[in-house]
Amino acid sequence: xxxxxxxxxxxxxxxxxxxxxxxxxxxxxxxxxxxxxxxxxxxxxxxxxxxxxxxxxxxxxxxxxxxxxxxxxxxxxxxxxxxxxxxxxxxxxxxxxxxxxxxxxxxxxxxxxxxxxxxxxxxxxxxxxxxxxxxxxxxxxxxxxxxxxxxxxxxxxxxxxxxxxxxxxxxxxxxxxxxxxxxxxxxxxxxxxxxxxxxxxxxxxxxxxxxxxxxxxxxxxxxxxxxxxxxxxxxxxxxxxxxxxxxxxxxxxxxxxxxxxxxxxxxxxxxxxxxxxxxxxxxxxxxxxxxxxxxxxxxxxxxx
Numbered sequence: 539x540x541x542x543x544x545x546x547x548x549x550x551x552x553x554x555x556x557x558x559x560x561x562x563x564x565x566x567x568x569x570x571x572x573x574x575x576x577x578x579x580x581x582x583x584x585x586x587x588x589x590x591x592x593x594x595x596x597x598x599x600x601x602x603x604x605x606x607x608x609x610x611x612x613x614x615x616x617x618x619x620x621x622x623x624x625x626x627x628x629x630x631x632x633x634x635x636x637x638x639x640x641x642x643x644x645x646x647x648x649x650x651x652x653x654x655x656x657x658x659x660x661x662x663x664x665x666x667x668x669x670x671x672x673x674x675x676x677x678x679x680x681x682x683x684x685x686x687x688x689x690x691x692x693x694x695x696x697x698x699x700x701x702x703x704x705x706x707x708x709x710x711x712x713x714x715x716x717x718x719x720x721x722x723x724x725x726x727x728x729x730x731x732x733x734x735x736x737x738x739x740x741x742x743x744x745x746x747x748x749x750x751x752x753x754x755x756x757x758x759x760x761x762x763x764x765x766x767x768x769x770x771x772x773x774x775x776x777x778x779x780x781x782x783x784x785x786x787x788x789x790x791x792x793x794x795x796x797x798x799x800x801x802x803x804x805x806x807x808x809x810x811x812x813x814x815x816x817x818x819x820x821x822x823x824x825x826x827x828x829x830x831x832x833x834x835x836x837x838x839x840x841x842x
Contacts, residue, residue: 540599541566541688541719542587547596549582556582558743559596564736566687569710569720571734573727573828575840579743580723581621584692587721588618601687614642617684619691623677627666631657631676634665638680646685654709655679656702671697678706682713689713691722695729707733725840727828739832746835751828758834759826761785764795764803770816780806787833796826 542564549557557579564570572580585591587598589605589612598604603611625634635652639645652661655675660668665676674697681689694710695703710733713720724730730737731751738748747754761784769791771777777786782799797803800823811818832840 539565541601542570542721543597543599544587545597547583547586547598548594549579549586549591550594555743557586557593560738560740560743560745561596562738562745562748564688564719564721566719567714567717568735569714569722569733571730571737572721572723572740573725573730573737573832573840574723574740575725578740580740581692583740584618584620584690584721584723588616588690589613590620615686616688616690617681617686619677619681619689619694621692621696623680625665625673625676628664630662630664631668631679632661634676635661635679635683639683642684642686644685645683648683651679651683654682654712656705671699671702674698675702675706678709682709686718688719688721691720693723693725695724695726703729727832727840731828737828739828739835741832741836747831755826755828755831758831759796761796761798761826762800763824763826763830764797764800764807765822765824766793766818766820767791768793768816768818770814771818774810774814776810777807780810785834789839796830 540563545561546559547557548559572583574580582591586593587600587605589609592606600612601615605612631652635648639648652658655678657672657675657679660672668676678694681691695706698706710720734751737751738745771793772788777783777795781802782797783795783803784798785796787794795803804821807818829840
């Protein structure tokens with residue numbers, strides 16, 4: 539059973555192909571992540587799925603309906619948070635959530651939703667007086683209060699402080715536990731690894747990899763990432779000859795070695811440090827991540 543089914547979806551703006559033939563399915567009780575950098579086509583995709591933007595071609599099925607043919611049927615069964623929502627500036631948080639709750643047949647309790655997003659102390663504040671992060675949480679509350687079968691979240695944690703971000707992760711996981719499908723876009727790969735059951739990595743309007751986060755990483759990496767900061771090694775060619783090293787990536791003074799033999803690579807790295815007289819301190823070893831995968835597939839970091 540699927541609640542979202544998309545096939546060969548396309549959208550262009552003049553010569554720019556914003557979405558270039560993507561296909562995917564989302565099931566109830568699943569968190570599906572569309573991952574990619576700004577400009578990859580994520581927001582355009584979500585806007586076509588919820589009926590805010592017309593597609594050039596392809597098919598979209600949301601809860602059994604095409605959002606271009608039966609927009610009201612689709613909207614009655616979903617909740618949507620967009621990156622730049624329009625708010626009534628003089629209405630309070632409580633009034634806005636109550637207003638949006640009135641649009642749906644079976645909304646969640648308003649006070650409960652306000653508490654979920656951490657805005658209880660601000661519920662009597664006008665939206666124009668909220669900070670950027672608080673406004674973002676309000677937009678998420680307006681999506682959640684719908685009690686829709688699908689909740690669409692477009693970059694839901696952008697602009698939030700670390701604690702608010704973690705709190706929102708728990709809210710999103712709670713939506714999944716209640717059986718809802720969550721479709722989210724993000725450029726935070728750690729967020730996708732934490733939350734998503736299935737991810738599609740998009741670049742320049744196309745899906746370049748799709749699957750369970752851990753499975754995707756395991757398919758592309760046998761090696762671990764060995765990181766240290768030392769500017770003297772940024773252009774050190776001898777690193778390439780260390781046993782097990784498959785790839786070297788530098789970012790400022792940070793050097794990352796992708797190696798299949800961590801202990802041997804470290805031992806030889808220390809030997810090299812003695813030879814060059816340039817110490818290697820604070821070595822960190824970690825498993826490869828979705829960020830590493832994006833770099834491997836595209837040749838650049840997701841925030842470049």
